[in-house]
Amino acid sequence: MREIDVSEVTKAVRDLCISANIYLGDDLKQSLKSARESEESPLGREILDVIIDNYRIAEEKQMPTCQDTGVAVVFLEIGQDVHLVGGDLDEAVNEGVRQGYKEGYLRKSMVSDPVFDRKNTGDNTPAVVHTRIVPGENIRVLVAPKGGGSENMSEIRMLTAAHGIEGIKNFVIERVREAGANPCPPIVVGVGIGGCFEKAALLAKESLMRPLGQPSEDPRFAAVEKELVEKCNDLGIGPAGFGGRTTVLAVHIKTFPCHIASMPVAVNIQCHACRHGEKKI
Amino acid sequence: MKTVEMRTPLRTDLLKELEAGDKLLLSGEVYTARDAAHKRLVALIQEGKELPFELEGSVIYYVGPAPARPGQVMNSAGPTTSYRMDPYTPILMENGMKACIGKGPRSQEVRDAMVEHGAVYLAAIGGAAAGIASAVKAAEIVAYEDLGPEAIRRLTVERMPLFVVNDTAGNDAYESGVARWGRS
Numbered sequence: 001m002r003e004i005d006v007s008e009v010t011k012a013v014r015d016l017c018i019s020a021n022i023y024l025g026d027d028l029k030q031s032l033k034s035a036r037e038s039e040e041s042p043l044g045r046e047i048l049d050v051i052i053d054n055y056r057i058a059e060e061k062q063m064p065t066c067q068d069t070g071v072a073v074v075f076l077e078i079g080q081d082v083h084l085v086g087g088d089l090d091e092a093v094n095e096g097v098r099q100g101y102k103e104g105y106l107r108k109s110m111v112s113d114p115v116f117d118r119k120n121t122g123d124n125t126p127a128v129v130h131t132r133i134v135p136g137e138n139i140r141v142l143v144a145p146k147g148g149g150s151e152n153m154s155e156i157r158m159l160t161a162a163h164g165i166e167g168i169k170n171f172v173i174e175r176v177r178e179a180g181a182n183p184c185p186p187i188v189v190g191v192g193i194g195g196c197f198e199k200a201a202l203l204a205k206e207s208l209m210r211p212l213g214q215p216s217e218d219p220r221f222a223a224v225e226k227e228l229v230e231k232c233n234d235l236g237i238g239p240a241g242f243g244g245r246t247t248v249l250a251v252h253i254k255t256f257p258c259h260i261a262s263m264p265v266a267v268n269i270q271c272h273a274c275r276h277g278e279k280k281i
Numbered sequence: 282m283k284t285v286e287m288r289t290p291l292r293t294d295l296l297k298e299l300e301a302g303d304k305l306l307l308s309g310e311v312y313t314a315r316d317a318a319h320k321r322l323v324a325l326i327q328e329g330k331e332l333p334f335e336l337e338g339s340v341i342y343y344v345g346p347a348p349a350r351p352g353q354v355m356n357s358a359g360p361t362t363s364y365r366m367d368p369y370t371p372i373l374m375e376n377g378m379k380a381c382i383g384k385g386p387r388s389q390e391v392r393d394a395m396v397e398h399g400a401v402y403l404a405a406i407g408g409a410a411a412g413i414a415s416a417v418k419a420a421e422i423v424a425y426e427d428l429g430p431e432a433i434r435r436l437t438v439e440r441m442p443l444f445v446v447n448d449t450a451g452n453d454a455y456e457s458g459v460a461r462w463g464r465s
Contacts, residue, residue, distance in 0.1 A: 040462075041458075041461075041462055043282065043302070043444075043458075044462075047406055050406050050409045050412060050442075051406065051408060051409055053409075053412055054406075054408065054409040054410070054411050054412040055411075057411040057412050057415070058357070058411040061411060063347070063356055063357045063410075063411040063414065064347050064356070064357045064410065064411070065357070065408065065410065065411060066357060066359055066407075066408045066410045067344065067345060067346050067347045067356070067357040067358050067359050067410040068345075068359075068361065068410075069347060105347060105348050105349070105350045105356055106347055106348075107345060107346070107347040107348065107357075107430050108348075108429060108430065109345075109430065118317070120428070120429040120430070120431075122429065148361075148362075149361060149362040149384075149385075149407065152362065180385065180386060180455065180459075181384060181385045181386060181404075181455050182362045182364065182384070182385035182386070183362075184384065184407035184408045234463065234464040235459065235463055236458065236459045236460075236461070236462035236463025236464065237458075237459060237463075238458055238459075238462055240384070240404065240406050240407060240444075241384070241385065241386075241404075241455050241458065242302070242404075242444065242454055242455065242458045243454075243455075243457070243458020243459055243460075243461050243462040243463075244458070244462050245462065271407065271408055272408055273408050
């Protein structure tokens with residue numbers, strides 16, 4: 001049994017909120033550079049240059065890459081041999097978000113009530129927290145700020161076995177087409193298949209945390225990912241939606257077994273600022 | 282595609298030079314407003330009350346900037362998705378607004394309003410927010426401070442890089458881009 005004070009979680013969440021919003025991952029930077037090399041549209045190339053310049057400026061000036069610093073989505077993997085002390089875990093996470101968004105000069109985008117009041121909570125809390133208990137005596141803290149523009153373009157459908165893989169592919173392509181210029185292309189497409197209604201959505205979100213372009217471990221789904229990248233790029237939406245060959249940087253599929261009656265499919269659309277950072281305690 | 286420089290306030294006769302796909306370097310004053318501020322502005326128009334800024338010739342930028350650090354004029358300030366402002370845009374154009382800045386396509390009603398009132402829709406590059414901030418030379422809140430990031434700010438911009446999505450003739454750069462580069 002290892003005792004961990006929840007203030008360590010607060011500190012990790014605080015630091016990750018700030019760093020994930022300022023620094024993009026090397027995988028993403030590399031992917032954007034490759035897209036710049038292969039883009040055929042002159043305007044598309046110009047826009048990719050602007051996007052690449054932007055992450056350099058953000059690092060240099062310590063500014064968030066995007067003003068929409070998102071909902072703070074926090075994944076916690078807590079070792080079952082950890083004993084948390086020093087306070088309430090949920091509150092510790094929210095305190096980390098509070099500190100990170102204040103001290104990092106990040107935008108506060110959460111409203112208290114989704115329908116009636118819609119009053120800004122002023123500190124970007126509450127976070128959306130997903131907790132899993134795993135073997136071991138460590139805590140893995142992963143923070144993924146998620147912007148509203150691309151999240152709004154996401155969708156879940158309760159497909160069935162008769163739709164098959166073709167039904168899934170058509171859904172993904174249709175979603176990317178309809179999203180068009182809205183979610184700040186080039187985008188990353190997270191696809192969750194299986195489980196049940198809420199599990200499919202979570203799988204889609206989790207798939208966005210995978211290193212960009214790393215294929216599915218299942219070769220059948222890896223082939224589908226590759227095909228979907230090509231077909232989505234054939235839509236011609238292009239960087240910022242002005243036309244071009246780069247509409248998606250990657251499609252990631254994550255699956256889970258499901259009920260004999262079901263085949264839920266969730267498509268989580270992610271803008272080119274595919275932000276996430278993690279820390280082990 | 283050409284590059285044009287303009288200064289606010291904007292006039293329809295000058296905007297007619299712009300074609301969908303052109304690059305525009307905009308200088309002068311732009312006002313920030315998102316969903317909540319639009320709701321209030323349109324309510325004021327419907328009640329016949331005075332607006333917090335002059336709408337004639339104005340430009341509205343759909344943005345909620347990140348808070349500025351001490352000594353910083355503007356923190357990251359890229360565009361938000363525009364379709365959410367579609368229900369409010371035609372009435373603003375009817376009352377003199379000449380351009381709005383955002384990202385993503387507009388409704389047919391908004392496109393018709395642009396043709397009717399000689400206005401344009403401009404895109405800033407979504408997610409290029411840290412770079413865009415450098416075009417902002419001054420910023421001050423003019424209304425609705427209670428809305429936090431959604432307050433209306435007057436931004437003084439210098440050669441802010443924008444792209445024309447919809448021109449006064451009804452063309453759309455997103456549609457022509459997909460038609461040119463799509464293969465399906």
